[in-house]
Amino acid sequence: DGGITQSPKYLFRKEGQNVTLSCEQNLNHDAMYWYRQDPGQGLRLIYYSQIVNDFQKGDIAEGYSVSREKKESFPLTVTSAQKNPTAFYLCASSSGLLGQYEQYFGPGTRLTVT
Amino acid sequence: AQSVTQPDIHITVSEGASLELRCNYSYGATPYLFWYVQSPGQGLQLLLKYFSGDTLVQGIKGFEAEFKRSQSSFNLRKPSVHWSDAAEYFCAVRGQGAQKLVFGQGTRLTINP
Numbered sequence: 370d371g372g373i374t375q376s377p378k379y380l381f382r383k384e385g386q387n388v389t390l391s392c393e394q395n396l397n398h399d400a401m402y403w404y405r406q407d408p409g410q411g412l413r414l415i416y417y418s419q420i421v422n423d424f425q426k427g428d429i430a431e432g433y434s435v436s437r438e439k440k441e442s443f444p445l446t447v448t449s450a451q452k453n454p455t456a457f458y459l460c461a462s463s464s465g466l467l468g469q470y471e472q473y474f475g476p477g478t479r480l481t482v483t
Numbered sequence: 484a485q486s487v488t489q490p491d492i493h494i495t496v497s498e499g500a501s502l503e504l505r506c507n508y509s510y511g512a513t514p515y516l517f518w519y520v521q522s523p524g525q526g527l528q529l530l531l532k533y534f535s536g537d538t539l540v541q542g543i544k545g546f547e548a549e550f551k552r553s554q555s556s557f558n559l560r561k562p563s564v565h566w567s568d569a570a571e572y573f574c575a576v577r578g579q580g581a582q583k584l585v586f587g588q589g590t591r592l593t594i595n596p
Binding site: 373375400402409412457459474475476479 | 526584589
């Protein structure tokens with residue numbers, strides 16, 4: 370089955386540690402995205418990538434980093450510089466760069482930092 | 484800048500009743516509009532989308548939405564809700580040629596038995 374996988378589903382870390390969230394897609398999509406979701410809020414864009422080896426900052430990129438070495442993979446690192454990292458993180462992909470291509474979402478990773 | 488407003492944070496309806504979730508957007512030209520649904524602890528699933536043409540669009544799970552340019556609205560409707568429709572619903576807008584999808588704050592739907 371085609372889709373987006375995110376692992377792990379739950380992640381716990383101590384404050385001050387970097388942590389990497391995995392996102393893999395087998396939809397052959399060019400564009401990939403990372404969002405953060407906090408309770409009672411909509412989704413906020415962290416980073417997005419249109420093609421391999423290229424990515425752009427979204428609205429809340431501070432304290433995060435990404436890489437896009439393969440078309441299928443777009444891992445997100447939450448660094449110790451992120452002041453409030455506890456949140457639900459969603460990865461998405463779409464088949465094109467233009468607005469009419471809808472985004473497909475993975476199941477999400479809930480990160481808890483204590 | 485694009486923006487989306489979902490005026491209702493939480494709505495409760497009885498099973499079998501009709502439903503309308505409101506969405507208003509701000510964008511200078513004709514936008515691409517989407518409705519997504521999210522069950523607790525899950526990712527988002529696309530319900531329907533509007534790009535052009537017929538302003539009444541049909542989606543999955545019996546949902547439909549109507550694009551009204553004069554009101555800058557894209558309200559989601561369902562004639563008869565089921566208990567399984569309880570979830571959070573997000574409206575989103577994307578400009579033509581834009582790379583970013585802008586989401587509303589979401590509306591949480593509760594179904595009374």
